[in-house]
Amino acid sequence: MTDQFADKHVLEAEAVNVWYGNFHALRDVGMKIKENKVTALIGPSGCGKSTFLRCFNRMNDLIPGARMQGGISFYGNDIYDKDTDSTEIRSKIGMVFQKPNPFPKSIYENVAFGLKINGYTGNLDEAVERSLVRSALWDEVKDRLRKSAQTLSGGQQQRLCIARALAVEPEVILMDEPASALDPIATLAIEQLIRELSQSVTILIVTHNMQQAARVSDETAFLMVDDNRAGYLVEHGVTDQIFTEPKDERTEAYITGRFS
Amino acid sequence: MITSSKLFSRSKFTRSLIGKIFYSLFFAAILTSIGGLTILLFQVFSDGLPWLSLDLLWNYPSRHPEQAGLKSSLMGTLWLMGLTGIFTIPVGLGAAIYLEEYAVKSKLTTIIEVNISNLAGVPSIVYGLLGLALFVQWMALGRSLLAGALTMSLLILPIVILASREAIRAVPLTYRDAAYALGATQWQVIKNVVLPLASPGILTGIILGMSRAIGETAPVIAISALVYMTFIPSSPMDRFTVLPIQIYNWVSRPQDEFRGLAAGGIIILLVVLLSMNTIAVYIRNKYQMRSND
Amino acid sequence: MQERYKNRSKIGGKIVKWIFFSCALVSILTTIGIIFSLLLQAWGFFSEVSVFEFLSGTRWTPILKPRSYGVLPLVSGTLLVTVIAALVALPIGLATAIFLSEYAADKIRRIVKPILEILAGVPTVVYGYFALTFITPTLQDWLFPDMLVFNAMSAGIVMGLMIVPMVSSLSEDAMISVPKSLREGAYALGATRVEVALKIVVPAALSGIVASFILGISRAIGETMLVTIAAGATPRMTFNPLESIQTMTAYIVQLSLGETPHGSLEYNTIFAVGLLLFAITLVMNILGQFVVTKWGVRY
Numbered sequence: 001m002t003d004q005f006a007d008k009h010v011l012e013a014e015a016v017n018v019w020y021g022n023f024h025a026l027r028d029v030g031m032k033i034k035e036n037k038v039t040a041l042i043g044p045s046g047c048g049k050s051t052f053l054r055c056f057n058r059m060n061d062l063i064p065g066a067r068m069q070g071g072i073s074f075y076g077n078d079i080y081d082k083d084t085d086s087t088e089i090r091s092k093i094g095m096v097f098q099k100p101n102p103f104p105k106s107i108y109e110n111v112a113f114g115l116k117i118n119g120y121t122g123n124l125d126e127a128v129e130r131s132l133v134r135s136a137l138w139d140e141v142k143d144r145l146r147k148s149a150q151t152l153s154g155g156q157q158q159r160l161c162i163a164r165a166l167a168v169e170p171e172v173i174l175m176d177e178p179a180s181a182l183d184p185i186a187t188l189a190i191e192q193l194i195r196e197l198s199q200s201v202t203i204l205i206v207t208h209n210m211q212q213a214a215r216v217s218d219e220t221a222f223l224m225v226d227d228n229r230a231g232y233l234v235e236h237g238v239t240d241q242i243f244t245e246p247k248d249e250r251t252e253a254y255i256t257g258r259f260s
Numbered sequence: 261m262i263t264s265s266k267l268f269s270r271s272k273f274t275r276s277l278i279g280k281i282f283y284s285l286f287f288a289a290i291l292t293s294i295g296g297l298t299i300l301l302f303q304v305f306s307d308g309l310p311w312l313s314l315d316l317l318w319n320y321p322s323r324h325p326e327q328a329g330l331k332s333s334l335m336g337t338l339w340l341m342g343l344t345g346i347f348t349i350p351v352g353l354g355a356a357i358y359l360e361e362y363a364v365k366s367k368l369t370t371i372i373e374v375n376i377s378n379l380a381g382v383p384s385i386v387y388g389l390l391g392l393a394l395f396v397q398w399m400a401l402g403r404s405l406l407a408g409a410l411t412m413s414l415l416i417l418p419i420v421i422l423a424s425r426e427a428i429r430a431v432p433l434t435y436r437d438a439a440y441a442l443g444a445t446q447w448q449v450i451k452n453v454v455l456p457l458a459s460p461g462i463l464t465g466i467i468l469g470m471s472r473a474i475g476e477t478a479p480v481i482a483i484s485a486l487v488y489m490t491f492i493p494s495s496p497m498d499r500f501t502v503l504p505i506q507i508y509n510w511v512s513r514p515q516d517e518f519r520g521l522a523a524g525g526i527i528i529l530l531v532v533l534l535s536m537n538t539i540a541v542y543i544r545n546k547y548q549m550r551s552n553d
Numbered sequence: 554m555q556e557r558y559k560n561r562s563k564i565g566g567k568i569v570k571w572i573f574f575s576c577a578l579v580s581i582l583t584t585i586g587i588i589f590s591l592l593l594q595a596w597g598f599f600s601e602v603s604v605f606e607f608l609s610g611t612r613w614t615p616i617l618k619p620r621s622y623g624v625l626p627l628v629s630g631t632l633l634v635t636v637i638a639a640l641v642a643l644p645i646g647l648a649t650a651i652f653l654s655e656y657a658a659d660k661i662r663r664i665v666k667p668i669l670e671i672l673a674g675v676p677t678v679v680y681g682y683f684a685l686t687f688i689t690p691t692l693q694d695w696l697f698p699d700m701l702v703f704n705a706m707s708a709g710i711v712m713g714l715m716i717v718p719m720v721s722s723l724s725e726d727a728m729i730s731v732p733k734s735l736r737e738g739a740y741a742l743g744a745t746r747v748e749v750a751l752k753i754v755v756p757a758a759l760s761g762i763v764a765s766f767i768l769g770i771s772r773a774i775g776e777t778m779l780v781t782i783a784a785g786a787t788p789r790m791t792f793n794p795l796e797s798i799q800t801m802t803a804y805i806v807q808l809s810l811g812e813t814p815h816g817s818l819e820y821n822t823i824f825a826v827g828l829l830l831f832a833i834t835l836v837m838n839i840l841g842q843f844v845v846t847k848w849g850v851r852y
Binding site: 387507 | 565566569570572573574575576577578579580581583584586587590591593594644645646648649651652653656665668669671672674675676677678679680681682683685686687714717718721745746747748750751768771772774775776777778781782802805806809810815823824827830831834835838839842
């Protein structure tokens with residue numbers, strides 16, 4: 001019990017509902033995300049994990065017809081407040097996507113992009129190197145920083161995207177199935193990276209791979225779809241507990257593979 | 261948790277200001293196009309409406325503006341379009357059928373396709389020169405409607421071919437498969453299945469090609485070289501003039517009345533074009549097969 | 554049973570195929586015809602006037618004495634109008650494309666795109682009329698009292714308006730084919746819409762945008778009636794857009810309407826100029842296609 005009080009909550013979701021047009025995609029999801037821990041979102045496809053993830057950096061704002069109800073706060077501040085600029089949120093809460101999406105620019109320019117648009121006044125070269133070191137890519141690319149990012153392998157591209165996100169020094173990184181498009185070796189590298197990064201950054205990761213969630217995360221949240229195809233939260237707790245002694249029978253059914 | 265936010269000068273205000281400035285520039289660009297078109301149409305209509313009358317349609321051109329009319333050029337346009345259609349529709353359709361149904365990926369096919377798209381970018385006056393050298397002189401057709409029609413059909417061929425190809429391509433494979441499975445030959449499949457289903461799109465392409473042809477002036481000038489005509493053609497070998505040329509003739513005259521006549525002619529031309537395009541769009545929207553059906 | 558299928562003959566099918574094939578060949582014959590007829594007639598010209606004199610001479614008086622056959626005044630006239638048109642159309646066309654691709658809601662697109670299509674479909678005589686009867690007097694009254702009735706600027710401005718739809722739609726196609734994932738990656742870093750548009754999308758679509766510029770300019774070079782009506786019939790080497798000039802295309806029209814006899818040197822000048830015009834636009838069109846295929850990125 002003392003542990004829980006010692007951990008700060010970076011993000012808090014309260015009664016979050018999302019509609020795409022008339023389709024109710026997410027129903028009354030509430031959750032507290034602990035600082036500097038890895039929290040995994042698992043559940044069957046279509047249960048709204050990605051939708052929920054995108055609420056945290058207001059990426060759903062970019063989808064015409066998407067509507068959100070409820071509250072998301074970042075260190076106690078409502079991020080959907082009218083006076084809050086979404087671009088500022090996104091520089092503090094970064095995102096890595098399922099399919100690596102490096103810009104058609106050089107490796108250097110990819111990492112530097114976020115720094116430049118956010119008006120970084122320090123030494124650009126050092127910052128780029130720092131980010132590439134943090135994402136375990138520096139040794140592999142230090143001699144070809146000016147080469148196009150498209151010349152990298154899938155796993156390297158994803159680590160580049162992580163470096164790109166790290167460069168603007170966010171407090172949180174949201175990861176939407178970051179390894180699902182990668183081969184097993186690259187996947188393992190990403191998982192290792194996630195464990196290392198969580199010492200300094202809070203990570204919220206969506207994954208459809210339960211073993212990955214068990215390997216990588218400190219806490220896990222399980223979502224499901226109801227009869228109206230709306231997603232909702234079933235259970236959220238410490239990873240060990242979720243996977244060995246789930247409190248809800250639906251969680252147990254999912255984990256033991258009775259449905260996926 | 262690293263907090264070096266002091267190094268980031270987020271300058272929210274500047275970025276937002278820049279965003280707003282660019283947005284206004286982009287929006288202004290849209291307004292310029294809309295504004296330009298509006299002013300153009302307004303100008304034409306205000307100049308030309310007073311001159312719209314039945315006389316304008318039924319009279320021959322004259323040195324006296326009050327008596328001048330479009331009879332010869334309108335008849336010329338009708339003749340030219342009719343003859344052009346006779347040549348362009350079968351050839352354009354035939355080429356499209358060949359390229360979509362028969363041709364295999366080969367060097368020759370690529371050459372043909374590259375060729376067609378290059379021809380689409382050739383200035384129309386060059387087509388006029390081709391027609392002049394080939395049809396007027398070498399084939400000794402003289403400066404006749406026939407020579408003009410052959411020239412125009414070459415000009416709009418790429419348009420008709422392109423539209424027909426798209427229409428044919430949009431016919432779902434399943435229909436062809438069903439016909440072949442019943443033992444139909446390739447030509448039977450094309451004639452009985454593909455063409456009927458593709459005909460709205462093909463028709464749209466023909467109408468769009470023809471509407472382009474109606475507005476073309478330069479190649480017709482090169483062929484017919486006739487700007488002032490006071491009779492109507494009675495055979496394909498006759499000389500002719502067309503509506504846009506008459507408009508050009510009137511625009512070139514300094515007197516204000518002829519400017520007004522020109523505007524009147526433009527109104528008629530625009531109305532014809534608008535109707536044709538509206539019909540084409542209507543056909544396309546109502547009947548077109550969507551390839552993902 | 555046999556009678557039902559009597560009409561199916563293999564030979565019939567082959568004949569049909571060859572008919573259609575020859576239709577497709579017409580397009581190749583057209584190109585050959587253009588090149589051949591231009592070359593043949595221009596040959597008649599170049600047997601009397603050297604190519605060097607044609608391409609480097611600065612006086613074009615093929616009808617009036619003393620005769621001079623330097624085509625550069627016509628080329629400079631074309632260039633002057635084209636440059637003005639490009640200054641108008643390229644920024645406005647690109648800005649329009651950016652607006653439609655990155656900003657506009659569906660409702661706005663549904664209004665703006667048909668308007669652009671209408672602009673593209675207006676016959677060029679109408680644009681010529683507009684330039685002569687509205688733009689020129691307006692510019693004369695408000696900005697340039699020294700402007701002549703026939704001048705390069707009015708023609709250039711209206712020509713720019715005319716090719717905006719082409720530049721805009723080709724650029725827009727290029728920008729729309731940039732995948733959404735690139736934009737999302739930039740937004741996720743905290744980029745504003747303008748930054749995404751100008752720093753990510755436009756660079757990624759650059760080959761298509763440049764191609765649209767090239768093709769737009771090629772169209773401007775080949776345009777005839779607008780310049781014939783509004784730009785003048787005075788071959789003159791000048792950079793002053795307020796003066797009258799004559800473009801290559803306008804010269805061809807002028808001579809076509811004249812009484813020059815077939816086969817004479819004066820008559821053959823239209824083919825020499827036509828050949829030059831064809832060569833220039835062909836090179837530009839090929840360049841435009843080349844830019845897309847070699848330089849473009851397939852997503």
